[in-house]
Amino acid sequence: MAHHRIIAALAAIGLALPAAAQTIEPIAPAPEQDSYSPGRALVADFDKIVSPNGVQESFIATLGGARQYVSVRGADRRNPILLYIHGGPASVELPISWSFQRPWEDAFTVVQWDQRAAGKSFTLNDPEAMRPTLTPDRYRDDAIELIELLRKRYGKRRIFVLGHSWGSAVGLAVAAKRPDLLYAYVGMGQLIDFQQNETQSYAQVLAQAKTDHNDQAVKELEGIAPYPAPDHLDLAKTGIERKWSVYYGGLGYNRRDSDYYIHIGRLSPEYGLADRKAWDASSDFTMSTMWPKLATLSFENLRTLNVPVILFLGRHDTTTPPQIAADWLARLKAPSKRIVWFERSAHLPMIEEPGHAFEALLHDVRPLAGKDLPPS
Incomplete structure (x- = not known):
């Protein structure tokens, strides 16, 4: 979904096997010196x-012919x-993860992955060679290769x-x-x-602007109507919609901007x-390539999951x-299913309610590993 450039401007016991070693390049991340060092x-x-x-290791894995950065802690x-699939496309959350992930690492081996043409993976391949490969199915298959x-x-x-935001589309497809x-x-998100997503989001934000008597917001939002156009997503129009969605707390509850979220990436040990x-450039490149392709992406007809x-x-x-997700889950057939509501969150529960997020992972998710859990 909304990648960080749009939002800012507008708003895991085992030894490596030989087969795995052939697709992995070990690296020692050492971000260059700057004022945040x-x-x-x-x-x-x-x-x-x-x-x-x-x-605690980072490496480069070749997935679907593309070199991609992976962090494991x-x-x-x-x-x-626990494989965390970030949003965007190309809104990497590895540089943000230090702010919420450490408690998770006592209960899970957490994997952060910069997807193809995203973040630290952007400079590992020729972007123009990546462009035709940026499809929902390729992201799904990259994730499957990484899991293997x-x-x-x-x-x-x-x-x-x-899966978070855009990453939830990748994760659900997996x-x-x-x-x-x-x-x-x-x-998550x-x-x-x-x-449906863009239609409801637009309607809710426009209604908030009208209730607030925010003439500028109403003018800008009504100026992009109809939004979204049938079978088409216009990135520039999405930028305007997200600007006001963020302003009215649709990204971070009771927050007028996303600076608090984006800027913590400056202190990431793995991001100089x-x-x-590269994060900025990959966001611009990938969103402009991917966004028009997502207009018809839907899981409405996915009625059964065997997990x-x-x-x-x-x-x-x-x-x-x-x-939208709650209604879909009510129709879904699965071995088990549940919703954890975050009452003081918008789109970033791991940041907005970090204690609640960890509690849910510990009590609602981790026990599902069953007999594979280590002795306590």
Whole structure:
């Protein structure tokens, strides 16, 4: 969904197997020095995994012919793996993850992955060679390849997948195609149907602007009508809609902008100045390529999943209005399903209610690993 450039301007025990080693390039991330370097050094030291059976590594994996950056962190290799699939497209959340992820790492081995042509992966391949490969199916298949790699590398039968925003479309597609790889699927800010999503978001934001007697917002929003156009998503119009969605708290509840969210990436131990520039460039490149392709993307006809499903939904989210996902889940047949509502959140529950998010992961998600859980 809304990538960070649009929002800002407008708003996982096991040894590596030989087969896996052939697709992995080990790296030692060392962001260049800039004014944020002292802060990054403090965060890196504070967040360092020091437990004897822990894992803290980054590497480049070749997925679908494209080199992509992967970060893996956890306090105990015996824990189940949780693959976090970021939003956007290209709104990487690895640079943000230090602010909320550390408690998760006591219960899971958490994998952050910069998708093709996103963030640190952007400079690993020729962008123009990537452009024709940027399709929903390719992102899904990249994720499946990564899961297979993680299973081999860390000796796991299955893993958890958490998809956020755009990443929830990727994650849900993985759950539909390869449920055998997953303990459960977790959707946060779940996307079900792009046309419904944009239609409801626009209507809600316009109504808020009118109630607020915000003449500028009403003029700008009415100026992009009809939004969205049938079978077409216009990125410039989406930018205007997101500007006011963010202003009215549809990204962060009771927040007028997204600076607090985006700027914490400057203290990420894995992201230096060059990485942040790649983040910006990849957002512009990927959104302009992908957004028009998403107009007809829908999971409305997905009525059965052979894997447990848990949705983390922010009550005040207008980036991905939650009732669409709630209604879809009510129709879905699955081994188990539930919604965890975040009453003081919009689109970013992991940031807005970090304690509640960790509690839900610990009590509603992790037990689904069942007999594969290590002894306590």
